[in-house]
Amino acid sequence: MQRTQFGDMACSIARTLDVFGEPWTPLVLRDVWAGLTRFDQIQADLGISRKVLTERLNHLVGQGVLERRPYDRRPRYEYVLTGKGTELAEVLMVMAAWGDKWLAGEAGPPVLHRHHACGHVSRAELRCAHCGEAMGPGDIDLLTGPGAAA
Amino acid sequence: MQRTQFGDMACSIARTLDVFGEPWTPLVLRDVWAGLTRFDQIQADLGISRKVLTERLNHLVGQGVLERRPYDRRPRYEYVLTGKGTELAEVLMVMAAWGDKWLAGEAGPPVLHRHHACGHVSRAELRCAHCGEAMGPGDIDLLTGPGAAA
DNA sequence: AATCAGGGTTCCCTCAGGGAACTCACGCTG
């Protein structure tokens, strides 16, 4: 996304945007998550320029979100999510849920999520890690934390 | 974010990026959420160019995420989250949680979230709306939904 | 040896973002 660097702000949102905020990056991550792991697959799916895709993939690998690994003795590589990357995909799930609710219109959601644990098509919602009740943006106060010093 | 328009893809993530994905937009939304609701406050906080801030605010208002309303008889306006916008801020919460975990380092998180319901400093986690168990990106299958036709 | 395919580089061009100065409407002050 960024012309300006956000990573030096004392804000986890800004820092996350440094990893994840450039144009195309969320969609690249979505593709890898969805199983499109190879350069040409992603390029064809998104219609992104090869130059930009190269940059984005390198950046994500450098950040430890993706791992680049050979899948052939020829110089062929695929990109897979690391643990860090899989957790980052939570952001994608929440974005998808919001888009499903507010932007999908008549046709309904283009993709459904089936939960392994219960087998139902469902969606993720935010709950407090402490008490288990719903915990949305309107249900919290923002306090200064230990890492607040700029 | 985008040179290319994403909104016409059959993907709720891409559509959400059309609302939310341009550079600076998530941080603008964060500021409004955090209570910096006026043009000059946001501009000073982020160091964003006034031109770009104007564009972003107009876009968010046009998308129904923010509401622009006068707070004085002089031409003075503040921006407040709509319901749609408040729900969009869930994305910010998840981004913040990820940044806290993976990017905050020694110092710890710069901002803490206190849950109104239980009064504890906590964080939000993703749970299945159906069964209530944890529901992360690795816990689901992606299925074709009704709105899948491009 | 020629071909093919995946995975990138390189090049040029255009348009969006940065920066700073300018504007405008309204209230306040002396």
Add this chain to the structure above:
DNA sequence: CAGCGTGAGTTCCCTGAGGGAACCCTGATT
């Protein structure tokens, strides 16, 4: 009532990132 201050933008030019398309490289395959 002239002048000043303030919030909220506009306008201008300049630079650099994204788009597009062509090119390259390496190691199989025929």
